[in-house]
Amino acid sequence: MPMAVGVIETQGFPAVLAAADAMVKAAAVTIVYYGLAESARMLVAVRGHTAEVERAVEAGIEAGNNQSNGGTVITHYIVPNPPENVESILPIHFTQKSEPFRIM
Structure with missing residues (x-):
């Protein structure tokens, strides 16, 4: 079954922390990326089945x-x-850090 990716961009750290916490508590998803976009904008990306994402x-x-x-x-x-070439270039794939938390 295909794995979707969902991304949320927020203004400020508290909002991205609240979003990430709510995402993993609301559905069977795994955080695969978290980072700073620019000028206090933060990103969090999750992977899972489409309905869960x-x-x-x-x-x-x-x-x-x-x-x-x-x-x-x-x-x-x-x-x-997302196609394989997108997964190989963008930071949305499962890594050694996220693999233990991967939800099938």
Whole structure:
């Protein structure tokens, strides 16, 4: 079954932390990337089955926007089945750090 990828970009660290926490609690997904985009914009990417990623992104958007210390969700995106060449170039593949937490 194809593994989707979902990405949320937030303004500020508290919002991305709240989004990441909500994503992994709401659905069977694995965080595969977290990082700084630019000018206090943060990214978190998760992988899992398409329905799970959709549910996780919805929960992450709500949590990121409702974070009490400021910060908001700037944008989000879901790719249902990224091709291998995209996975090999972009940091959305499972790594040694994320592999132990991989949900089948």
